[in-house]
Structure formats: C-alpha cells, structure tokens
Amino acid sequence: MMLGTRRNAFSRSGASDASVPADVVLSVRQLSVAYVTRRGPVQAVRDVSFDLHGGESLALIGESGSGKTTLGMAINRLLGSSAQITTGEVLYQRQGKVTNILTLNKEQLRRFHWQECAIVFQSALNSLNPVLRVADQFVDTARAHGQHDRGQIEQRASHLLRLVQLDPGRVLHAYPHELSGGMRQRVLLALGLLLEPQVLVLDEPTTALDILTQRVIIETLRQLKQELRFSMIFISHDLSLAAELADRVATMYAGRIIELGSVRDIFYHTRHPYTLGLLQSVPPLRGTLEDLRSIPGSPPDLITLPSGCKFHPRCPLAGPECAQEDPPAFVVGDEHTSACLRWQEVRSPRGEEAAIGEPSRVMHSARTPRAEEAAS
C-alpha cells in the first residue's frame, strides 16, 4: 500500500481452472516430492493436501526428517534439481484469481517469489549476503519486483525494522556480520514483509536463537500477524511455538500429514498416537517429570518405508491391521482429520475435560518476566 499499486504477477500461463474456496489463499493438493538418490527415490513428501485460509497461521510440526522443510520449499518451488515434484498441485489465489504455482514459467515464478509468498529460512545467520549492507538487500529485493525509488524503499524498510523492534538507524546501514543472530532473524522477518506478501512461510524461525530472543520473535510475529493480516505457515519442531502462534496445526510423519486440526483440537483432543507422543515428550509446566515420555525408535527410512501405517513400528496402539493398511485421513471432528485406524482409542492425557486455560499457558515453558511485560 505504501509502494504504489501491486501488479499481478501472472499472465495467462499458470492460470488454473481449479476452483478454490474464496477465503483460501493457498491450496496444496496431493503434493508428493521425491529426492533422487543412488539408493532410490526418497519420498520426502507424500500425498499432502491442505488449505491455508486468509489471515490464518498453520503450524507444520514433526521430527527432523519428516518432510516439513521440503514441503515449505516445494510450495515455493525452491527445491534443488535432485528433488522432483512427482504429483499434485499448489494453487494460489489472489483476488479470485487462481494460479497453479507448479506450472508457472521461470519469470512468473520469479515475480511470485517474495511478492506473493515470502519464506524466512531456518539458518538466518547465513541468509543475508555478507558483502552487502542491510539497506542494499532491501533495495535489491524491491528492485527485483519493479520498485526503484531508493528513498521510498528505505523508508518502508525503516518502518518494518521498527515493527520488528530494531533501530533502523543502526541496522539499515550495517553489514550482516555486525548484527547478532536474533537481529538478523528479525531483519529477515522485516525483509519478508517488504513486499506485503499474502503468505509468509517461516522455517524454524526461532530454532537457532536463545530463549529470550525467541520470545521477542514470537511476540513480534504475533503482533505483525494481527496488524498486517498475512497468512503464515510455520515449520517447527517446537510445540510451544505452535501452541502460541498457530490457528491450526498439521503433524507430519514420514512425509505425510497424519493429523490436522485446530490448535485446541490437536492439543486437547489429540487423535493420532504420533501427535500424542510428540506432546508427551515436552516437559509439562505443571505435573511431574514422570509424565515425560519419548517416542521409542526413530523415523523410518524414507526410501524403504514400512508397510501399512508408517508409524506402526513405533506405535503403542498398533494392531495387526496397522501393518496392512495405510490409513486414509479420517474426519474425527469438526475440521479435524487423523490418519489412524485406531483414532478412537487415542486419549489425550491432558484430558478432553481437564483443559486448563489457553494452550499457550500449558505448553509454554519459556515465559520470562521480561516477555511477560512485553506481552501485556
């Protein structure tokens, strides 16, 4: 809105006839991604479908190697040449116009990047070009999308840097190495919002940061989301982060979304033993450490997947039928799906009835006095 009218990035090619509900900005349908290796294809993402609504934030959680990052990259078509998107479509909607990202040509894709969907990566420390000043990286980004007025770009950059609680006077003309890790992460966040994308993908936005900096980032994200109303997909293995920021949570296991539901449903009406295992492996704020349990075993080899349900070798509820059939996604509640044959037997220890206040209060183990002030 500050930088003049937005041009639509797409012309005829890439346009899709597929229908998408009006309030959905991103619809991923039956997406599968495989990495080509000498041992055979690694099925990193298998048959993933979900809708992202306008202004919504969706958390993708799961262990390392469950395909979260690959999924985030595939949506932006940023995967290297060893990865192949084998099936599916990624439909993007702006102002009623639906585009399949996977069929965009190179130049259309370049314009889609950052202007429509920005992605903030896991390794913020190394995400900025070390030989360019922060201001130049903002200018580079804006210029690539047709904005050339340096003064205006810097003005907007300053505004965004203030939003992420950085001092533009100090940061804008600094080189990346002159900033701390947390500052760089926030610079990236500001950079991500420069072109006012509809969708922001955050890949482990707080993983490499200390707990105080994590707090600042989380608070900033929460505020920004309210003010700027973008949709957000954030990838994390940090359940407390999901509890704080997400409207909906998708649990991924072996490349598949195995449970998807509202944040309350996922935390209090868990319907998949894997999600339950993840929840139980986080130390609770109240209760004893005996409640802490880890999931036995390790994630499967994505080249030679187990038969049936991919989780059955590690699942405490597994029965003989679980080794036979890969369960489809069952509708287990309102907008809540679980790919488990025995979903009715899954009982959340936090109890359906014994819900204690907001999820964030229960899940969050890292709240500090300083952050408490910042939040209030």
Added chain:
Amino acid sequence: MSAATSPLVASGTSRGLRGKSVRSRIGDIAGNYWVGRIVKAILTIYLVVTLTFFLVRLMPGNPVESFILNLVQTQGLTYPQAQAQAASLFSFDVNAPLWQQYVDYLGNLIHGNLGVSIVSTGTPVSVMILQYLPWTLFSVGLALLISFVLGITLGILMAYRRDTLPDHVLSTIAAFISGVPNYLLAILIVVFLGIRLHLVPFTAMRGSLSPGVSPNLSLQFIGDALFHASLPITVYVLTTVGGWMLLMKSNTTSTLGEDYVLVARARGLRDGRITAAYVGRNAMLPLISALAISVGFIVGGSTVIEQIFVYQGIGWILGSAIVSLDYTVMQGIFLILTISVVVSNLLADLLYGKLDPRVRIAGSQ
C-alpha cells in the same frame, strides 16, 4: 623509494616529541593496522636488498677484473691505469672491503641512486629500469587482466554447468594447461608456430616496438606495442588462465550452496543480479589475494619468457645482466621485483578490505 621511507621518517619525528603525548602518539601509530603492514613491507624489502647484495657477489667470476683486463687488451692501458678508470666509472671502490661496499650501497639506495651499470658503462641503473620496466608492466599487467577476467568468467560458467559436458571439457583443458610451464609453451610457439609452420612472424615481433615507432598516444603506437607484446601475453594468459578457472569453479560451487544464494532466489532477484553480487562477488574474494601474489611472481617469471621472445622488458635486461655479471643492474632489478611482490601484497590486503566488509572491521580495530 621516497614514498616507501616516509613512514620511518614519520615515526622518527613523533619520537622527538615530549612527555605523555609522545607515548600515546607512538601507541596510536603502532596500533594502526596499516602502519604495521607498511613497516613490515619495508623490513621485507630491506632484508631482500641485503640478501641479494651478498648473493650476487657470491656468484663465480669477477666482472670488474674482466672489465679491467678488457681495457688493458683493447686500449693498451697499463693495469693500474685501467683499474683507476674502472673505479671512477663504477662510483664505488672495487677494492674496498665488502661491508664498506654494502654500507655505501644502502646509503645510495636511500637517495634513490641504484648505481651505474658495470657493463653498459656510464648508464645509471635507474635509467635502465625506467626504460625497460614499463614494457614488462604493460605486457604482464594486460596478460594478468585478461587471464583473470577470462578465468573468472569461465570458472563461474563451469560451476553453473557443473557435471555437464562443457564443464568436463573445460576442467580437463584447464588442468592440462595450468600444468604446462610457461617457458616450455614459449619455446613450443617459437619452434612450431614460428620456425616450422611460419604462422607467426616471430622475428618481426622481437623487441618491444618496431624500428621507427616511438611512444606516443597514436593508434599506430598502441597497435605496434600490442603486436610486439602479443606472444608473451599469449603465453602468460594460457599458462595462468587454467588456475583461475579451477579456483573460481570450486569457489563458485561452494558459494552456490550458501543459504544467502537460496534466499536471494526466494526473494525473486533476477539471475544476473544473483550471479554478480551474491555468487560472483563472494566467490571471488579469496582470489584477490592470489591475484596480487601472482602479480609479483609473474614480473619475476617474465625473465625467461622475455629472453625467449626477445621482448625488451625488465626480465630481458635481467637475463643479460646475469650473463654479463652486471652486479648493479641485477641488484636494481631484484630490488624492483621485491618491491613489486611486497607492494602487490599490500594492495591485495587493501583491496580485500574494500571487497569484504568483515575484514575491514577486523583491520581497523
């Protein structure tokens, strides 16, 4: 020389000041990164000057003796007469002890006096250097520029197309030609292209200019200078470009894997901008110091090439000086070679600091 000695003078005057301010001022100067670098450079030059002075005199044969005997034979002078004439010509006492000659030499050096050639009697060494050095700087400088730009471009290309046919072909060629010594290539060119096939008029290309052409800003002069320099330049480029290609390829390949390159793509930057400012500039950083070091060494390495092609640069005159045991000329040229290596290293540091902001900060603290 005068520019090189000025920091010494500066530190000398500051020592003359009184009290506390003196100490802090010396501290400021000593603490400055660049002053330290320059002092180190001057020390290096001094050491090399001393070493060459003594090494040159350890060479077998005595040019003064042979000069005196030559005078006796050709001009019918008596031995003492000839000796007196030699002493007056060489501006140093040939019979003085070695340490006396050394002290005199250093004294003269500080005044910019490199002595007089022993063989081309009466010609000051500084005049000879000024006459021949520009040709070497021209040919070597141009060759290095071509080689560097070509190598970087091809290296980036190979990295972007790695594991394709063009990459494999270029890598093999680069590895092969960077293994060929430059003098061998020069001899091959003379023998095959010049003598056997008559493709290159290498006799006409001798010298640094054709007869009758004088240095001015005309196209004719520039064309002629390029014509005469083309063979040395070809040899320098061919024997160094392979190294740049391989180095740039490996640097680019690793830079392409950096997160900031992926992020640049995610930001929707144009390919040209990513290649130049995100990949190229970062991949090139380590090559800058290699470039400076090679500037120094290629000036030294020009000796043999200029002999082979009879290109009248500093290397050519050094070759003749070695054959005729012209001490003063040798010393003068070694001094120039040393200065060129030391100065190019200094320049590399300066340039590196300009290109890499991380070094700039470390250097200024």
